[in-house]
Amino acid sequence: MSAEPLLSVRDLAVSFEGEDGRVVAVKGMSFDVPPQRAVAMVGESGSGKSVTAHALLGLLPSPPAHIDGGEVRFGGVDLLKLPERKLRPYRGGKIGLVFQDPTAALNPVYSVGAQLSEAIRLHLPLGRRAVRERALGLLHRVGFPEPEARFGDYPHELSGGMCQRAMIAIALAADAELLVADEPTSALDMLAAAQIVALLADLRRERGLSLLFISHDLGLVAAVADDVVVVYAGEVVERGPARALLGHAQHPYTQALLASVPPLRRERRRRNQPVRRLPVLAGAPPLLTRGDAGCRFAPRCREVVARCREAAPPLYPVGPLEVRCFLREQPRRAALLPEVAP
Numbered sequence: 001m002s003a004e005p006l007l008s009v010r011d012l013a014v015s016f017e018g019e020d021g022r023v024v025a026v027k028g029m030s031f032d033v034p035p036q037r038a039v040a041m042v043g044e045s046g047s048g049k050s051v052t053a054h055a056l057l058g059l060l061p062s063p064p065a066h067i068d069g070g071e072v073r074f075g076g077v078d079l080l081k082l083p084e085r086k087l088r089p090y091r092g093g094k095i096g097l098v099f100q101d102p103t104a105a106l107n108p109v110y111s112v113g114a115q116l117s118e119a120i121r122l123h124l125p126l127g128r129r130a131v132r133e134r135a136l137g138l139l140h141r142v143g144f145p146e147p148e149a150r151f152g153d154y155p156h157e158l159s160g161g162m163c164q165r166a167m168i169a170i171a172l173a174a175d176a177e178l179l180v181a182d183e184p185t186s187a188l189d190m191l192a193a194a195q196i197v198a199l200l201a202d203l204r205r206e207r208g209l210s211l212l213f214i215s216h217d218l219g220l221v222a223a224v225a226d227d228v229v230v231v232y233a234g235e236v237v238e239r240g241p242a243r244a245l246l247g248h249a250q251h252p253y254t255q256a257l258l259a260s261v262p263p264l265r266r267e268r269r270r271r272n273q274p275v276r277r278l279p280v281l282a283g284a285p286p287l288l289t290r291g292d293a294g295c296r297f298a299p300r301c302r303e304v305v306a307r308c309r310e311a312a313p314p315l316y317p318v319g320p321l322e323v324r325c326f327l328r329e330q331p332r333r334a335a336l337l338p339e340v341a342p
């Protein structure tokens with residue numbers, strides 16, 4: 001991972017004004033998306049995944065949202081410092097967006113073809129005919145078998161899966177370099193979800209796209225991601241290559257997440273295992289306040305020790321992974337070497 005990251009998020013902090021004061025949703029969020037890699041972000045509900053995705057492109061409603069600090073560098077430019085006008089070529093242009101519920105993201109009063117054409121016109125200086133040709137080409141590419149015939153269809157005339165394909169076409173309207181997909185399959189049935197994931201994987205290979213893939217579904221994550229970032233209470237607790245992280249997770253939170261995934265039925269049958277109750281991680285992530293001391297996961301951690309409540313752990317390297325846990329701190333090599341007599 002020596003290449004300069006395409007997207008680099010550093011110390012992002014976001015809070016929301018509420019009736020009872022300020023709620024911190026994201027604090028100290030840092031991760032990279034290298035060129036042409038797929039990075040999955042996982043974590044339970046309320047951990048700050050969508051807030052992070054929306055913050056990248058200035059899509060949070062302000063008020064109540066407030067960006068308290070940090071950097072979001074894309075190709076070296078800090079997007080958080082750009083005025084609205086200069087952010088537009090990125091939003092839906094260099095960075096394509098695919099959100100959870102395609103029927104809500106599409107405008108019900110315009111046809112799919114019209115919305116796609118509008119997205120193309122917004123970002124590319126093309127004439128009418130070229131816009132239509134590009135729109136038809138994109139619809140075809142994302143799996144509309146007869147794009148000419150479906151160009152004038154309205155969102156309500158399409159299945160959820162086809163709406164999500166249309167959203168992906170819109171995200172690609174202007175040759176995006178990065179796709180941000182926030183739970184792109186959670187509103188779809190299993191088959192449509194698998195098809196959308198396969199489409200994203202194909203497009204990525206074909207176009208050399210980078211992907212930030214936010215998902216609850218660790219099965220999909222394993223199928224899509226090169227790298228995984230695990231977030232808890234608004235910060236990264238573990239990250240690294242997908243195979244190492246999903247196979248040998250080090251953080252007690254990641255271990256609990258993985259333990260709550262039911263093994264595939266086929267796999268269970270093969271191993272002749274009975275259906276067992278899955279362990280459930282009790283409790284909920286903490287509400288963050290400014291003066292928090294200690295590890296944010298300590299109240300729910302089964303390995304907690306006194307130190308965890310006193311100071312906040314940094315990320316420690318553990319093999320190919322980085323893990324925010326004191327218990328995984330490895331002795332520094334130098335400390336293990338015998339002292340050399342003078």
Ligand SMILES: Nc1ncnc2c1ncn2[C@@H]1O[C@H](COP(=O)(O)OP(=O)(O)OP(=O)(O)O)[C@@H](O)[C@H]1O
Nearest residue numbers: 016023025043044045046047048049050051052064
């Ligand atoms: N519009 C809002 N107003 C106030 N607080 C909000 C708002 N949106 C998000 N939050 C706060 O930010 C936290 C993180 O929310 P976010 O939507 O990022 O979670 P998430 O990780 O995407 O969860 P999910 O998996 O359910 O989509 C929430 O717990 C909530 O406290």
Ligand SMILES: [Mg+2]
Nearest residue numbers: 049050051182
């Ligand atoms: Mg979300």
